[in-house]
Amino acid sequence: MTEKTTTRPRAATTAPATSAERAEAPAARSARRTKVLSIVAVVGAALLWSSSYAVTKEVLSDVGPLTIGALRFTFAALLLIAMTRLVARRRPIERPTGRQRLLTWLSGLLGITVYFILENFGVELSTASDASLIVASYPLMTMLLELAIFRIRMPVARIVAVLVAAAGAYLVVRNGAAVGGSQRWLGDILLLFGGMVWALYNLVSKLAGGRDAVSVTCHQMTAGAAGFLLASLFEASHWSVPSLTSSALLVYLAVGCSVGGFLLYNYGLQALKSSVAVNILNLVPAFGVLGAVLINGESVQLTQATGGIVIVGGVMLGLVDRGGGSLEPPEEQR
Numbered sequence: 001m002t003e004k005t006t007t008r009p010r011a012a013t014t015a016p017a018t019s020a021e022r023a024e025a026p027a028a029r030s031a032r033r034t035k036v037l038s039i040v041a042v043v044g045a046a047l048l049w050s051s052s053y054a055v056t057k058e059v060l061s062d063v064g065p066l067t068i069g070a071l072r073f074t075f076a077a078l079l080l081i082a083m084t085r086l087v088a089r090r091r092p093i094e095r096p097t098g099r100q101r102l103l104t105w106l107s108g109l110l111g112i113t114v115y116f117i118l119e120n121f122g123v124e125l126s127t128a129s130d131a132s133l134i135v136a137s138y139p140l141m142t143m144l145l146e147l148a149i150f151r152i153r154m155p156v157a158r159i160v161a162v163l164v165a166a167a168g169a170y171l172v173v174r175n176g177a178a179v180g181g182s183q184r185w186l187g188d189i190l191l192l193f194g195g196m197v198w199a200l201y202n203l204v205s206k207l208a209g210g211r212d213a214v215s216v217t218c219h220q221m222t223a224g225a226a227g228f229l230l231a232s233l234f235e236a237s238h239w240s241v242p243s244l245t246s247s248a249l250l251v252y253l254a255v256g257c258s259v260g261g262f263l264l265y266n267y268g269l270q271a272l273k274s275s276v277a278v279n280i281l282n283l284v285p286a287f288g289v290l291g292a293v294l295i296n297g298e299s300v301q302l303t304q305a306t307g308g309i310v311i312v313g314g315v316m317l318g319l320v321d322r323g324g325g326s327l328e329p330p331e332e333q334r
Helices: 019-049 052-059 065-090 098-125 128-135 138-149 156-174 184-208 213-238 244-269 274-280 283-296 302-318
Strands: none
Touching: 019 244, 019 274, 019 283, 052 098, 052 128, 052 244, 065 098, 065 213, 065 244, 098 128, 098 184, 098 213, 128 156, 128 184, 128 283, 138 156, 138 184, 138 274, 156 274, 156 283, 156 302, 184 213, 184 244, 184 274, 213 244, 244 274, 274 302, 283 302
16 A cells, blocks of 8 residues: 655745846846946045145246146147047047037136136135145035036935035145245135036036047047147246156146046046035045155144044045935936
8 A cells, every 4th residue: 555645835935036136136237337437536536626725826936827737738638639549549538529529628728728717727826725725625616516507405414424524525635735925815715616627527527428438538638738828928038848747747637637637537426426526525635644654744633633534534424325226327417
């Protein structure tokens, strides 16, 4: 007689992932990787730009502020044109629409010609330390413009982050600020106007749409160089051959601060909100002090070291984005 066997019900197994779920995981990882790379790129731009104030101040003793911009950005534009052609041989570069081209040229005139005219004259009349301090107010200007134009809600954490980072920047440069003479106040006003122009540059760049960073930077640099070449004609009567030291510093400004800095910043700006990207630039004063210690042998007060820590804390707080808004495509942001 055969014994009757009973089969026990098997334990429920996990349902296989759907095709949408399988596709979502790589997409999420790709989004996180893009955001991390964008943050690293903007931090790299801040590191390069942090040295531009001291270097520009040094060159101003030998070359006029408009001529500095013309030499710096013309050389940078030529490098980028060559770089764009090399990239085009390897892979196709998306051609901009007529609207994108106009907005990109406008952003170049704003972020390169107008901004650096104000910065160069501001640094000449004021001090590099004041320039570093005023940079900390740029996120506030960008945040207000985003709120007015794009109607983007600003989380409380990000508003606090901007204020914290600005306070840290003040601590960094407070003890190092030197008296810049009777025209220092005028230089500071020019630097503040530069912040407003920089905020406009960020927003116009976002409106132009996310395209290849090399192509965008090339168009911006070409437009900015053309504007500077016209402006430098006002200093034609004072033109002279710069010294070897000034020439080397101009090459650094063109290659490092212009080509390298703008390429990194434009790459990061494609995936980050303008206010987030500009908030990371609050690292500029901290990097500037670090460069002064390593290169010039300057000493740092305890207050300045504390300010550097506060800046890093403010920037990290500004990167918190619970809603994932930093990765919204430009179309959704508009």
